[in-house]
Amino acid sequence: MRKVVVLGATGSIGCQTLEVAARFPDKIRVVGLSAGSNISLVAEQTRQFGVRNVVLKDEKTAEEFRRFGFLDVEVLLGIDGLCRLASLSEADTVVNGLVGSLGLRPSLAALEAGKRLCLANKEALVMGGQLVLAAKKRGKGELVPIDSEHSALFQCLLAGGSRGVRRVFLTASGGPFLNWPKDEMLSAKPSDALKHPTWTMGKKITIDSATLFNKALEVIEAHFLFGLTPEQIEVVVHPQSIVHSLVEFADGSTMAQLGPPDMRIPIQYALSYPERWESPYGTFGPMSFGNLNFLPLDNEKFPSVKMAYRALQMGGTAPAVLAAADECAVGLYLEEKISFGEIFELVGEALEAHQPIESPTVEDIEGTERWARAFITDRVKVSV
Ligand SMILES: NC(=O)c1ccc[n+]([C@@H]2O[C@H](COP(=O)([O-])OP(=O)(O)OC[C@H]3O[C@@H](n4cnc5c(N)ncnc54)[C@H](OP(=O)(O)O)[C@@H]3O)[C@@H](O)[C@H]2O)c1
Numbered sequence: 001m002r003k004v005v006v007l008g009a010t011g012s013i014g015c016q017t018l019e020v021a022a023r024f025p026d027k028i029r030v031v032g033l034s035a036g037s038n039i040s041l042v043a044e045q046t047r048q049f050g051v052r053n054v055v056l057k058d059e060k061t062a063e064e065f066r067r068f069g070f071l072d073v074e075v076l077l078g079i080d081g082l083c084r085l086a087s088l089s090e091a092d093t094v095v096n097g098l099v100g101s102l103g104l105r106p107s108l109a110a111l112e113a114g115k116r117l118c119l120a121n122k123e124a125l126v127m128g129g130q131l132v133l134a135a136k137k138r139g140k141g142e143l144v145p146i147d148s149e150h151s152a153l154f155q156c157l158l159a160g161g162s163r164g165v166r167r168v169f170l171t172a173s174g175g176p177f178l179n180w181p182k183d184e185m186l187s188a189k190p191s192d193a194l195k196h197p198t199w200t201m202g203k204k205i206t207i208d209s210a211t212l213f214n215k216a217l218e219v220i221e222a223h224f225l226f227g228l229t230p231e232q233i234e235v236v237v238h239p240q241s242i243v244h245s246l247v248e249f250a251d252g253s254t255m256a257q258l259g260p261p262d263m264r265i266p267i268q269y270a271l272s273y274p275e276r277w278e279s280p281y282g283t284f285g286p287m288s289f290g291n292l293n294f295l296p297l298d299n300e301k302f303p304s305v306k307m308a309y310r311a312l313q314m315g316g317t318a319p320a321v322l323a324a325a326d327e328c329a330v331g332l333y334l335e336e337k338i339s340f341g342e343i344f345e346l347v348g349e350a351l352e353a354h355q356p357i358e359s360p361t362v363e364d365i366e367g368t369e370r371w372a373r374a375f376i377t378d379r380v381k382v383s384v
Pocket of ligand 1: 057205
């Protein structure tokens with residue numbers, strides 16, 4: 001029986017994790033939940049799964065939650081609460097479905113405490129890759145990716161062996177602007193950017209999929225997860241989102257993992273690994289999907305992926321700047337304070353202006369995040 005804590009239970013990944021948990025009451029027991037602002041939903045989830053440990057954003061949301069009358073539920077708050085929940089003694093598994101930099105400390109806490117960390121929150125690994133790996137080693141925790149591309153690589157490497165890998169291909173759908181002229185894309189409105197062609201996800205990752213900063217973050221995620229050099233990681237556009245990624249081996253064989261674009265499949269695998277459980281979420285039928293296409297990425301139209309390689313080359317805190325600057329710029333774009341094109345400009349400027357700190361501590365990463373946010377907001381103030 002897996003005893004699971006779900007961080008970000010009210011989000012897209014969190015809700016899909018709970019859907020998987022509800023299908024396997026004999027295999028999964030949910031022992032902790034966290035939420036931000038969606039109190040009515042977390043209250044419903046608390047009741048449905050009989051959870052006794054809940055973490056909320058602040059005292060105001062906790063007060064709202066208490067009105068639902070949960071007398072036997074321990075409520076903790078904020079980042080300290082998230083870290084305590086991630087290391088809860090009665091849990092053996094933590095699903096991190098938090099969005100953005102908020103996910104770093106709880107990821108470290110889970111791994112230090114020896115849990116299996118099922119990681120959707122890629123920003124944690126991008127910002128604090130070295131720290132995450134060190135925490136995993138110290139705490140003897142386990143790191144299983146949920147991101148569909150990395151779940152695919154994880155499975156291909158398990159099947160083919162991690163020695164003798166020549167390179168990997170991360171697939172990218174290309175997002176909603178794949179076929180838009182560049183000029184129109186640069187002034188696209190959030191309502192257009194939020195229309196993802198193949199996946200239904202939270203707002204931040206949906207915008208990241210439109211800019212391809214999501215793929216940029218995933219290049220860095222693959223580097224840390226699998227110990228690949230930047231030269232071994234390539235991005236290829238695959239509009240159908242059926243082939244989730246590929247691994248090419250030294251002998252010329254290439255392995256791929258295929259499936260419908262449904263996050264419940266990699267979420268379930270992260271929980272069931274090394275077992276495979278029955279799932280009703282559909283399969284890849286070779287006849288029913290028609291053609292599968294692969295196209296080169298237009299790095300001139302989407303400069304984001306190149307920035308990931310640049311950040312890896314700069315090293316230290318540079319990937320943290322990329323992730324934090326992007327998170328800040330996406331927030332400003334959703335508030336319609338900057339244009340779509342300015343996301344690329346601002347993140348690129350922040351990256352080039354940064355002096356990386358080698359072998360950073362958590363405090364260095366958090367300081368870098370504040371620096372990147374201040375850099376972006378100052379630039380935006382100057383330009384208005
Ligand atoms: N969605 C996908 O299909 C998908 C696929 C691959 C990877 N990922 C990665 O998974 C992560 C989560 O993505 P998502 O799409 O599930 O995001 P989402 O739908 O926006 O959910 C984010 C979760 O974090 C919580 N949260 C936000 N701000 C918070 C705060 N200040 N304090 C406490 N909790 C807070 C939200 O709570 P409230 O809603 O209650 O405010 C929600 O539960 C991201 O790193 C993303 O890149 C997602």
